[in-house]
Amino acid sequence: MNSQNTVRLGWSVMIGVITPLIVPNLAEGANLRTPMIKEGYLSFRHSGPTFNGEERTGWTDVRHPALDGTVDNVRGYDWSDNLVRVLTHNVNAPGGNSNVNPDLRRQDFDVANAIYAQAGITILQENNITIPGNDIVTSMIMPPGSPVGGSTVEPSLSMLFGKNRSANTDTVNQYYVDDIPVAEGYTLPPIYASRGGFAFGGNNTNPLPPGTPNFNNGFAIADTSRSLPNGGSSTFAHELGHFLMDDNRFTSGDPFHSRLADDLMNANPDDPNPTAYKIQAEMFGLREPGQRIGNIGTKSHFGENVTNLAGGAAITQIEALHRSPFVKRDDNGFTHGDRADFDWVEDNIPLELATQTGDNHSGIDFLTWEIANIAPSQHLWEHPSASTLNIEHQHDNWLTGDRPELTLGRFNGNTFQIVDVISQIARYADMDVGASGNWSPRESALDYIIEFSSDSINWVRGTLNSVFEDGWTLASKAEDYVARWFSDVQAKFVRIAAQPLGGNHDGNTQIDAIIAGTAKDFGDAPDSYKTLLASDGPRYDEGNLQRLGSQWDSEIDGQPTILADGDDKSILGGFPTPVDDEDGVVFGDSWVDVTFNISRPDPNPYQLRAWWDTNYNGVFDHTSELYIDDLLTLAPGIFTKRYNLGFNPKADGLYSRFRLTWDPLDLDVKPFGEYYSKADCNTTDAAAGNCVSHGEVEDYVHVPEPSSIFGLLAFTGLGLMGLRKKR
Known part of the structure; x- marks a missing residue:
């Protein structure tokens, strides 16, 4: 079985012309789940x-992880139980206020959450505050050609990172500034910062010289350098990666950056050169139908391994991220x-x-x-x-x-x-x-x-x-x-x-x-005969110990069809694979032979009942159309019994229903409903539906031969479309 829509080829008769009819078998559609x-x-x-x-747990929340009041109560946002909290700061630029666009800040969290989802981590904004910082930003201006990590930048950043820090020591402090000379972003990770930064011992484990400063940790990005032609940037996520991986280094080339072009930690992920790899908004964040996603789903963006400054074997970037004390787990x-x-x-x-x-x-x-x-x-x-x-x-x-x-x-x-x-x-x-x-x-x-x-x-x-x-x-x-x-x-x-x-x-x-x-064994006659569960159709939980014929099948619901072959053919029936279970009855001109297949040890009582819709009104009348009512004691084995009837049981368009029940608690078994057995059920449990029903139901209809054109026309007038003869 599969989820594809399939079609069944039937036949319809109109004005003496036989034409094909396509009947859809719907397995998928715009619908809500139905109960089982x-x-x-x-x-x-x-x-x-x-x-x-x-590997992780999480939940879907209506709030955007920027926690700025944005909500989506249709699809929501996936939050991981592995969390990093970030307090963002808007720093007043020289000569005016910071012009950080809230939409860009929210987009930073979109990009960060899409990329860090590969590592199983959610990035949350603890809050966003505006702080003064004109004097500090001005002091960061350096002469052209000054090296990154020069003696002016990191002390100034430390001063900036000391302003309005979160009261929670587990929170990452981040700052949006108008500009950061020589870089779009700059990070002082915790251990690196505590060892005096680049100019002292932050990039190695050598003994620290006297007077080594202990800088405030955090990271800053330039608020005016983040807008790219396609919208968004990975700078925020990239600098956060520096912070979280802290004292881990790449082993060749630039120790702070990956050599792999696909990596978030590549040195130039936002290089405007169109030939360079760029991690931009079209590869991250919210995806809607019809939009391309780049290759985030097929490649790791934490591909190159790192080594801790303290030594030891190389580890993955994802492992290094999860070792950060700022990744909190639940x-x-x-x-x-x-x-x-x-x-x-x-x-x-x-x-x-x-x-x-x-x-x-x-x-x-x-x-x-x-x-x-x-x-x-x-x-x-x-x-x-x-x-x-x-x-x-x-x-x-x-x-x-x-x-x-x-x-x-x-x-x-x-x-x-x-x-x-x-x-x-x-x-x-x-x-x-x-x-x-x-x-x-x-x-x-x-x-x-x-x-x-x-x-x-x-x-x-x-x-x-x-x-x-x-x-x-x-x-x-x-x-x-x-x-x-x-x-x-x-x-x-x-x-x-x-x-x-x-x-x-x-x-x-x-x-x-x-x-x-x-799953249960249901019938498959049209639902006017009470076939579906919603119509209280006949059903049994178990049929391997007592069967009519050799086959027993089960379905998630009744499978009503005009040909009474729904559980043989339907993609929704014949559970778990399509089976023609109507093999227990042979029809004669005025009799039927019923084959009983019993596997239960020792002789046991069983009841066989059968109804025919002899007045063709689309209903099995329980009393007037009950033509077989037989209580039998059957031992294990297979045997056949003939039942003589006062009519032709295979007349054109005549529906019938057979029910075999093991030792029914209620002897008045009807052509619908579920019946339990005395041996393993009592009246109280039966009323609560806490028992197992044992038996089989088989529905039949006789379809006229194609040569019988008048019978065919009469039968199609009843709604039958098909030429498969069913016993």
């Missing part, structure tokens, strides 16, 4: 041999991933490969869910050392009022074969593209591989059945494209991994919740 039978949440695995398995694997509440867990291949510090559970692993209790929603980022820095998640009206979270309990079945995966379309982290090479919200949602297991050891790949384009709620677009997957095994576990980095995918996937449901 006995559905409930699976538990993100919190214990066992594979503990959790997520692992919420115990509460995220259990409910559709916009609090997610992530599998991130680049983090698995590039870092141990930045991976919540080191090593290559999977996101795993199981049948177990689910955790309550927390909606809180907690700072491990200071409760004053805790951040409440804000989901606006996504989860309030008439738009609450998807309220379900845990899945209570013993096994499952159907799941709905509620994934995130992450504004910053998802750079997945479609076939056109443009950013794709669908690919960003379906950016994972899913497998099922009955024992957590042997795994089989899932089959995509359908995709609900509008997700589970119209309140937000962040969780569109909920996908329904089938399993070929009776599963107790499901696991997910991100699609590998490269091609169309960026190597990460965010999963909010997984909902499991059950």
Whole structure:
């Protein structure tokens, strides 16, 4: 099965001419998720041999990470539980006020969050304040040809970085100035600054000479040098990288800059030369359908390794970033991933490969869910050392009022074969593209591989059945494209991994919740005969121990079709693969032969009932059209019994329904509804739907032969379009 729209070729008769009719089989469309039978949440695995398995956790918030009052209550912004907080300062320029455009500052945070999402880190603005700084900026002016890191610049920067610093020592202090001579940006990282900067010992670990200054740390960028033709710049993100990687150096050439043109830490990421590589706004930040994204999703922008000044083996830039004390972590694997509440867990291949510090559970692993209790929603980022820095998640009206979270309990079945995966379309982290090479919200949602297991050891790949384009709620677009997957095994576990980095995918996937449901054997006559679950159609949980004929199938709902072959043909039926299960009855001119296939040990009581719509009114009348009512005691084995009838059971257009039920608790089994067995159910549990139903339902209709043109015309008058003869 797949998610492509397919067509079924039928036939229609109009004025004696047979013409083809295309009937769509819709598997994907602009629709909301539909409930499953006995559905409930699976538990993100919190214990066992594979503990959790997520590289990071996070949530989708309506607030822009610049926290400047900008909100998006449609798609929101993905926030990581690995956070860096930045206090920005607008510095008055000589002769006037700083002219930092708030939109450019917000764009700086867009660019930074898109690039640092590759490292699993969110950059938040703690606040923005305006400060005086004319005298300091003026003192930074140096004669032409003065070296970067000269004796004037860094002491002046230290003076600037001493102004209005955040009261939180875990916050990075950043300053927008009118101009920084000889550079667009300049950074004094913590250890580098404490060792007196470039002119003293900041670039090595040699003993410090007497009088070495201890500079204030921070970074500054020129507020007038950041606007490029395509909008935006990576200067803010680049200088922040210097700050966070601090005492780590590149091993050849410029120790402060990468040699790789694709790297954020390349010396000239914003070189206006059109032949030079530029990390600009079109490769970062918010992506909308139809816009190209550059190559952020297919290449690492932290590619070249670094070495710490103290020595040791080379490490990745991502590892160096996560070792920074300014990256604050909160692992919420115990509460995220259990409910559709916009609090997610992530599998991130680049983090698995590039870092141990930045991976919540080191090593290559999977996101795993199981049948177990689910955790309550927390909606809180907690700072491990200071409760004053805790951040409440804000989901606006996504989860309030008439738009609450998807309220379900845990899945209570013993096994499952159907799941709905509620994934995130992450504004910053998802750079997945479609076939056109443009950013794709669908690919960003379906950016994972899913497998099922009955024992957590042997795994089989899932089959995509359908995709609900509008997700589970119209309140937000962040969780569109909920996908329904089938399993070929009776599963107790499901696991997910991100699609590998490269091609169309960026190597990460965010999963909010997984909902499991059950499949049952339904009928497939038209719904006027009560076939769909919503019509209380006939259904059974289990049929392997008692069957009509050799085949038994199950579906997520009844599959009504004119030909009564919906569960044989429909892309939504015949679970997990299409099966023609109507093989238990042979029709004669005035009789039927019914084959019973029993696997349950020891003789047991069973009931067979069958109805024919002999008055052709589109309804099975339970009393007047019940033509077989037989209580049998059957031992294991296969045998056939003939039932003589007072009419022709295969008359043209005549629908029939057969139900075999194991020892029914209620002997008055009707052509609709669900019936349980005395042996494993009582009246109280049956009323609550807490039992397993055992049996099979088979629907039939006789289709006239094509040569019977009058019968064909009469039958098409009833709405039948098809020539497949069904017993």
